[in-house]
Amino acid sequence: MSSKRALTDRESALPALAEAFREHGFEGATLAALSKATGLGKGSLYNFFPGGKEEMMEAVLENVDGWFVNTIFLPLEHVVDPAAAITAMFDDVTAYFRSGRRVCIVGSLGLNSAGEAFSVRVKEYFVRWISALAHCLEVGGAPPALALDLSEEAVSGIQGAIVLARALGDDTSFQRIVRRLQSTLLDAISRSG
Amino acid sequence: MSSKRALTDRESALPALAEAFREHGFEGATLAALSKATGLGKGSLYNFFPGGKEEMMEAVLENVDGWFVNTIFLPLEHVVDPAAAITAMFDDVTAYFRSGRRVCIVGSLGLNSAGEAFSVRVKEYFVRWISALAHCLEVGGAPPALALDLSEEAVSGIQGAIVLARALGDDTSFQRIVRRLQSTLLDAISRSG
DNA sequence: GTCTATAGATCGATAGAC
DNA sequence: GTCTATCGATCTATAGAC
Numbered sequence: 575m576s577s578k579r580a581l582t583d584r585e586s587a588l589p590a591l592a593e594a595f596r597e598h599g600f601e602g603a604t605l606a607a608l609s610k611a612t613g614l615g616k617g618s619l620y621n622f623f624p625g626g627k628e629e630m631m632e633a634v635l636e637n638v639d640g641w642f643v644n645t646i647f648l649p650l651e652h653v654v655d656p657a658a659a660i661t662a663m664f665d666d667v668t669a670y671f672r673s674g675r676r677v678c679i680v681g682s683l684g685l686n687s688a689g690e691a692f693s694v695r696v697k698e699y700f701v702r703w704i705s706a707l708a709h710c711l712e713v714g715g716a717p718p719a720l721a722l723d724l725s726e727e728a729v730s731g732i733q734g735a736i737v738l739a740r741a742l743g744d745d746t747s748f749q750r751i752v753r754r755l756q757s758t759l760l761d762a763i764s765r766s767g
Numbered sequence: 768m769s770s771k772r773a774l775t776d777r778e779s780a781l782p783a784l785a786e787a788f789r790e791h792g793f794e795g796a797t798l799a800a801l802s803k804a805t806g807l808g809k810g811s812l813y814n815f816f817p818g819g820k821e822e823m824m825e826a827v828l829e830n831v832d833g834w835f836v837n838t839i840f841l842p843l844e845h846v847v848d849p850a851a852a853i854t855a856m857f858d859d860v861t862a863y864f865r866s867g868r869r870v871c872i873v874g875s876l877g878l879n880s881a882g883e884a885f886s887v888r889v890k891e892y893f894v895r896w897i898s899a900l901a902h903c904l905e906v907g908g909a910p911p912a913l914a915l916d917l918s919e920e921a922v923s924g925i926q927g928a929i930v931l932a933r934a935l936g937d938d939t940s941f942q943r944i945v946r947r948l949q950s951t952l953l954d955a956i957s958r959s960g
Numbered sequence: 961g962t963c964t965a966t967a968g969a970t971c972g973a974t975a976g977a978c
Numbered sequence: 979g980t981c982t983a984t985c986g987a988t989c990t991a992t993a994g995a996c
Binding site: 620 | 988989990991992993
């Protein structure tokens with residue numbers, strides 16, 4: 575699969591960078607930690623990301639956003655079977671966030687002032703997720719106003735489930751909360767679709 | 768109300784410290800920022816908190832916990848009118864978190880590794896909130912298992928609403944989500960109480 | 961393109977004048 | 979008890995050898 579042309583190793587460092595940012599936060603992720611996480615020296619990191627930590631985080635966010643667009647948003651936006659799409663979304667999200675052990679890097683950025691530099695991207699991520707899910711519910715027959723309310727509740731609820739699961743150190747709370755959210759959404763489309 | 772005895776000014780610095788920790792996070796809240804927020808020099812801060820930042824955060828958490836115990840947990844634990852208690856809880860919480868503009872310092876601590884030093888207190892906060900709310904719902908006639916599930920959902924949902932409102936820069940999303948949570952709880956007790 | 965060495969700034973924390 | 983001055987450590991970022 576590897577081509578001879580271009581595509582430096584910058585891309586392959588992103589998952590490790592993302593994990594370090596998730597675990598330590600933007601301010602807490604020192605270059606020493608990022609170097610250790612990627613196995614690259616500081617010199618190599620600055621070779622790939624001349625803009626330093628901020629450029630690293632930008633690249634990580636773009637990478638994460640790409641995953642969500644392809645795996646979560648697009649399937650919802652081009653849905654043909656709403657119930658199946660919703661079930662798939664919760665399965666994918668549960669796996670992605672490791673049942674809440676893994677922090678949502680986008681959500682956590684919005685919580686403190688260090689993330690203000692990325693506020694546009696943070697906002698767009700949630701806006702698109704909510705509207706994509708609302709569209710899916712509408713296709714399933716839910717009234718537009720209800721679809722938007724329930725989508726907001728579900729996306730918000732997933733973020734809360736991550737916070738709670740991390741605080742309690744308990745995956746099962748994440749799974750219970752997410753399962754209830756899923757049931758609420760499926761009810762809304764089976765009731766009207 | 769001010770007594771001549773003891774009670775240094777340590778206590779009065781806590782609200783400003785709390786706001787600085789909320790806005791910048793634990794790592795992001797530098798001593799310069801904490802000094803500016805409180806109006807105290809570093810020397811004074813270390814006079815009140817010999818243990819430095821960690822002791823400041825401990826004191827802030829104890830202070831926050833005290834507020835929640837008195838205002839939120841105890842009324843739920845000694846409830847006589849469940850519906851009124853639930854309504855009061857959501858009113859108080861909405862005001863406290865400024866409709867989601869204000870970060871929950873306890874929840875945010877659980878999200879990254881810097882908060883591990885406070886993990887016991889973080890966990891106990893959420894455990895007590897959930898169990899206090901569940902007790903209230905049981906008094907209202909909800910079956911114990913349902914009461915626990917709904918309490919978990921509500922406490923988690925409030926955290927998610929903060930994350931979403933901050934990300935979107937939109938108070939109204941917090942209010943919509945919290946209103947739905949409140950309705951769900953009130954339904955559960957009116958249905959069975 | 962990788963590393964080590966290091967600059968310059970800022971960090972948490974301390975010392976000491978008042 | 980308050981401040982200013984300053985310590986050593988650590989931070990981000992750069993320079994330069996290989």
